[in-house]
Amino acid sequence: MPRQVDHVQRRSEISAALWQVVSESGLEGLTLRSVAATAGCTTGMVTHYFRDKKALLAHARSVMHRRMADRIDAMPLRHSDPRAHLYAVAEQALPLDEERHLEAVVWSSFLLTTRTDQELLREHSVSHASWVRRLTTLVRAALPGEPEPGNLEERVRALVVCLDGLALNAVTDPDAYPPDLQRRVLERQLDLILEGNRTL
Incomplete structure (x- = not known):
């Protein structure tokens, strides 16, 4: 049986990773890839919640x-x-x-x-x-x-x-x-x- 994904928790984790990237690298370093690396997930997982950099910025x-x-x-x-x-x-x-x-x-x-x-x-x-x-x-x-x-x-x-x-x-x-x-x-x-x- 597939493991249930807690989307609220996952989005929260990605959000925390996003803020960490901004704090360490500034907005210049804010990319889908950098957020994925910090969150320990795939870029595809990040795009499931934030389709592009504009969405990341809006969320920040x-x-x-x-x-x-x-x-x-x-x-x-x-x-x-x-x-x-x-x-x-x-x-x-x-x-x-x-x-x-x-x-x-x-x-x-x-x-x-x-x-x-x-x-x-x-x-x-x-x-x-x-x-x-x-x-x-x-x-x-x-x-x-x-x-x-x-x-x-x-x-x-x-x-x-x-x-x-x-x-x-x-x-x-x-x-x-x-x-x-x-x-x-x-x-x-x-x-x-x-x-x-x-x-x-």
Whole structure:
């Protein structure tokens, strides 16, 4: 009788191998063959779950998004200090340690690929919209006790641009954008967007 294959487990093993390849060789080394070698299986087995390199990259992006979401969801709620909670969540998007640096590398590479691939662009748009909604909720909660500013969306977008810009620059030139500088810039950006109803 043929042995039953646990497809969820097998996909998880290949996913772990994919992330290991990226961590050791970067996205340049991400191929069906390298993932198969790391997972200890055939290339055919990998293509059973991921048809090509684009599918591998999309999955790496999905894993990155899930890892970040898991970290945020594991945080204790800070209702007494909404600004601190906003900062803690926003900080998860910055490459402040080895794990988040790797995630930023995957994210930036995926972002470039979306310029010429509509399918990947749609995936990016969905996850990006989810991130913006999360930040909007947190920014709204952290604003001073006054009527919601009419430019709330602009404030949230300014925060998103700040985080994306810091991540891209820190990946490209980490010596010029060390973690302590990233944290100071984020603090300054929060000061700007949480100034009540005054214009940015």
